[in-house]
Amino acid sequence: MPILTQEFFARPTLTVARDLLGQRLVRDLDGQRLSGLIVETEAYIGPDDTASHARMGRTDRNAIMFGPAGVAYVYFIYGMYHMLNxxxxxxxxxxxxLIRALEPLTGQTAMQAHRQKNNRPLKPINLTNGPGKLCQALAIDRRLNHFPITQGHTLWLEPGDPLPDQAIAAGPRVGIDYATPECVAAPWRFWIKGNRFVSKR
DNA sequence: GGATCGATCGGCT
DNA sequence: GCCGATCGATCCG
Structure with missing residues (x-):
């Protein structure tokens, strides 16, 4: 199975954010394959993006954003969630x-086990329709920070069917009210039109 | 259906 | 000491 390579990611961020839609994110967990189609992304671009972690310059946490493309940036937020970038x-x-939502493909039983709290079954729609949810479903945490996703093991991407521009929508990013008005308004969130697993409709 | 609010802790000022 | 690239429970209609 082909794998998306570093060249794919080492391009302008808006281009990559659009092109990631429809690709398949694969997580190998002790030989078990959990995967989903990427249906929603958000771009964080450059030192002048006041919504980005890089807005205050280089720090220990965000230094990875200044490094080579194709590695995972996984951080912990709100005291309980992880985000995959x-x-x-x-x-x-x-x-x-930021990978904001997936449409679950393989390994949905394991995703259920990772996601459910008590013993109550979770609706499939709630497995991966948000950035915190998909990390929980795929067992992605800070141990995968700095992981190169171009190696074809543990965590990687496989090409999906190309999407026509007509199938893609763009709009403002979510949860960044602290940024300047221009950055809040920038249409740097992308999703597949009409997909049920997009986090906000 | 939507609005509101608490959880919980690492990173940064 | 403050606050966040979120989620889910709860309350209201």
């Missing part, structure tokens, strides 16, 4: 793409 563009230009 992929570093893009060229070194020394801080940029990354």
């Amino acid at each position: 992929i570093v893009t563009d060229q070194p020394d230009f801080p940029a990354a793409i």
Whole structure:
């Protein structure tokens, strides 16, 4: 099975954010294959993006965004959730793409086990329709921070069917009210039109 | 259906 | 000491 390579990610971030839609994210967990189609992404671009973790310059946490493309940036937020990002563009230009939602494909039983709290079954729609949810479903945490996703093991991407521009929508990013008005308004969130697993409709 | 709010902790000022 | 690239429970209609 072909794998998306570093060249795919080392391009302008908006291009990569659009092109990631429809690709298949694969997580290998002790030989078990959990996977889903990427249906929603968000771009965080450059030192002047006041919504980005890189807005205050380089720190220990965000230094990875200044490094080579094709590695996972996984961080912990709100005291309980993880977010999966992929570093893009060229070194020394801080940029990354947040994976916001998946359409579950293989391994849905395991995703259920990772996601459910009590013993109550979870509706399939709630497995991976949000950035915190998909990390929980695929067992992605800080141990995968800095992991190169171009190696074809543990965590990687496989090409899906190309999507026509007509199938893709763009709009403002979510949860960044602290940013400047221009950055809040920038249409740097992308999703597949009409897909049920997009986090906000 | 929508609005509101608490959980919970690491990173940064 | 503050606050967040979120989620789910709860309350209201």
